Amino acid sequence: MLPLEPEIPSYAAFAAALVDATRATPPIVTGPPGKGAVKRYNVYRNNVTVSLVNALAAVYPAVQRITGDEFFRAMARFHIRATPPSSRLLFEYGRDFPAFIETYEYARGLPWLADVARIERAWLDAYHAADAEPLSAASLAATPPERLADAVFTAHPATRIVRSRFSAVTIFAANRNEAPVGQIDAGTPEDGLITRPDAEVIVRHLPEGGAVFLESLISGQSLGEAAALALRCSPSFDLAAGIAGMIQAGAFTTLSLGAA
Known part of the structure; x- marks a missing residue:
C-alpha cells in the first residue's frame, strides 16, 4: 500500500494561523507528553509575525519614521494578517503594502503615505x-x-x-x-x-x-x-x-x- 499523502488543508491551516493570532492553534500541532504544544506554537507564531514586521520596517523606513514605530507596527500586523508572505525571500515581502496603506482606515489622514511607500518599494527594487x-x-x-x-x-x-x-x-x-x-x-x-x-x-x-x-x-x-x-x-x-x-x-x- 502506498503511503498516504499529507493532508494539505492541515498544513495550510498551520501556515494561515501563523500570521493570524485570532485563529486557534491548528489540530495538527502536537507536543511531547506533558509539554504545552499550544504555548510553543504561540511563541513560534509571535516570532514569525515579529520577523515580518521587521522586514516591512526595513523596506519602508520613511513610512515608519512618518507614522512612528507604534503606529507602523500595528499597521504592519494588520497587513500581515491580510496578506501572508508568498516568497521565501523576506525582501520580496510587502510588495502590496502601499496598496494596503491606501485602504487602511487609520492612515486616511495621510493620503500621500501610500505614494511614499511606493517610492520606497521602487528604491528597493532598483537596489536589487x-x-x-x-x-x-x-x-x-x-x-x-x-x-x-x-x-x-x-x-x-x-x-x-x-x-x-x-x-x-x-x-x-x-x-x-x-x-x-x-x-x-x-x-x-x-x-x-x-x-x-x-x-x-x-x-x-x-x-x-x-x-x-x-x-x-x-x-x-x-x-x-x-x-x-x-x-x-x-x-x-x-x-x-x-x-x-x-x-x-x-x-x-x-x-x-x-x-x-
Missing part, C-alpha cells in the same frame, strides 16, 4: 535590479540627427517611475535620514525617477511632462512619439533637458533605430 551599463552621452551623440526621432530605447533594469498627486518625492527624501523635517506642502503633485546607474540608488524629481516622456520611452515608443506625447500633456516640457536628464540618470542602456 540587475547591473547594466547605462547609455552614454557619446552613444546618443553618435546617432544621426535626422534619425534621432526614430530612436527606441531599452530601459535600465533598475529604472522605476512613481507618480503622485502629492509631494511624495520631497516627503520621501526628508524622511530617509535622521535630520529634522521642516514644513512640507504635501499638496503639490510630484513625479519621481528612481535609477541605479552605479552602486547607489538615486531618486530624482521629474519636471512637468518628464514622467510621460520617460514612461513612453520605457513602453517602447520612439523618441519622437514620446516627445510629442509629453508636449501634448505639458506644453512647457523641455525636450533637450529631458534627454539630458535621462542620460545623466542612467535610465536607459541602449538605443536602436528602425528601418530608414
Whole structure:
C-alpha cells in the first residue's frame, strides 16, 4: 500500500494561523507528553509575525519614521494578517503594502503615505535590479540627427517611475535620514525617477511632462512619439533637458533605430 499523502488543508491551516493570532492553534500541532504544544506554537507564531514586521520596517523606513514605530507596527500586523508572505525571500515581502496603506482606515489622514511607500518599494527594487551599463552621452551623440526621432530605447533594469498627486518625492527624501523635517506642502503633485546607474540608488524629481516622456520611452515608443506625447500633456516640457536628464540618470542602456 502506498503511503498516504499529507493532508494539505492541515498544513495550510498551520501556515494561515501563523500570521493570524485570532485563529486557534491548528489540530495538527502536537507536543511531547506533558509539554504545552499550544504555548510553543504561540511563541513560534509571535516570532514569525515579529520577523515580518521587521522586514516591512526595513523596506519602508520613511513610512515608519512618518507614522512612528507604534503606529507602523500595528499597521504592519494588520497587513500581515491580510496578506501572508508568498516568497521565501523576506525582501520580496510587502510588495502590496502601499496598496494596503491606501485602504487602511487609520492612515486616511495621510493620503500621500501610500505614494511614499511606493517610492520606497521602487528604491528597493532598483537596489536589487540587475547591473547594466547605462547609455552614454557619446552613444546618443553618435546617432544621426535626422534619425534621432526614430530612436527606441531599452530601459535600465533598475529604472522605476512613481507618480503622485502629492509631494511624495520631497516627503520621501526628508524622511530617509535622521535630520529634522521642516514644513512640507504635501499638496503639490510630484513625479519621481528612481535609477541605479552605479552602486547607489538615486531618486530624482521629474519636471512637468518628464514622467510621460520617460514612461513612453520605457513602453517602447520612439523618441519622437514620446516627445510629442509629453508636449501634448505639458506644453512647457523641455525636450533637450529631458534627454539630458535621462542620460545623466542612467535610465536607459541602449538605443536602436528602425528601418530608414
